[in-house]
Amino acid sequence: MPVPSTAFVDRDGVINHKAEDGYYVKSWSEFAFLPGAIDGLRILRRAGCRVVIVTNQRGVALGRMSAAAVDDIHDRMRAVLAPAGADVHAVYVCPHEKGTCGCRKPDVGLFLQARRDDPKIDFEASVVIGDALSDLEAGRRLGIPGVLIAGEREVETRLADARARRLPIAAVAASLREAALRLVGEER
Ligand SMILES: [Mg+2]
Numbered sequence: 124m125p126v127p128s129t130a131f132v133d134r135d136g137v138i139n140h141k142a143e144d145g146y147y148v149k150s151w152s153e154f155a156f157l158p159g160a161i162d163g164l165r166i167l168r169r170a171g172c173r174v175v176i177v178t179n180q181r182g183v184a185l186g187r188m189s190a191a192a193v194d195d196i197h198d199r200m201r202a203v204l205a206p207a208g209a210d211v212h213a214v215y216v217c218p219h220e221k222g223t224c225g226c227r228k229p230d231v232g233l234f235l236q237a238r239r240d241d242p243k244i245d246f247e248a249s250v251v252i253g254d255a256l257s258d259l260e261a262g263r264r265l266g267i268p269g270v271l272i273a274g275e276r277e278v279e280t281r282l283a284d285a286r287a288r289r290l291p292i293a294a295v296a297a298s299l300r301e302a303a304l305r306l307v308g309e310e311r
């Protein structure tokens with residue numbers, strides 16, 4: 124696979140530690156970068172890949188946090204990333220309840236919005252990086268190959284699930300750093 128020109132990157136579980144099931148990262152104080160996340164973004168940027176974050180944040184619809192709080196997290200995240208050479212091109216958020224919109228992954232509204240905002244984005248030269256099969260399913264609907272982020276213990280079951288759902292997986296990686304190295308063609 125050539126170096127992608129755009130990487131659509133999921134947030135929770137890829138860039139930062141995911142909250143427990145049923146909980147949400149509601150403020151900057153609850154946001155913690157995962158090991159290898161900043162490195163991974165820097166590697167992608169250095170290879171000329173634009174990074175677009177696409178994230179479901181249903182906690183907004185549930186009233187656990189405000190849309191402004193989510194924006195604040197992203198402003199602060201970007202303020203850390205930019206000076207580290209790991210700046211992101213754009214961040215797109217689905218704040219909606221399940222089944223009420225066209226943008227909650229695995230739907231593709233966030234990806235289409237990104238391309239409307241920047242017509243240089245070419246899905247054929249893109250990749251999606253996520254820790255959930257819904258991330259890869261969104262990619263599949265647009266013909267974008269996926270990189271699954273999965274720990275060693277879960278990788279076999281996740282891959283079996285992905286195969287059962289006929290999801291295209293270009294690679295599996297334990298961290299965003301490992302995913303980025305694969306994508307730019309440096310194994311490690
Ligand atoms: Mg995730």
Ligand SMILES: [Zn+2]
Nearest residue numbers: 217219224226
């Ligand atoms: Zn939505």
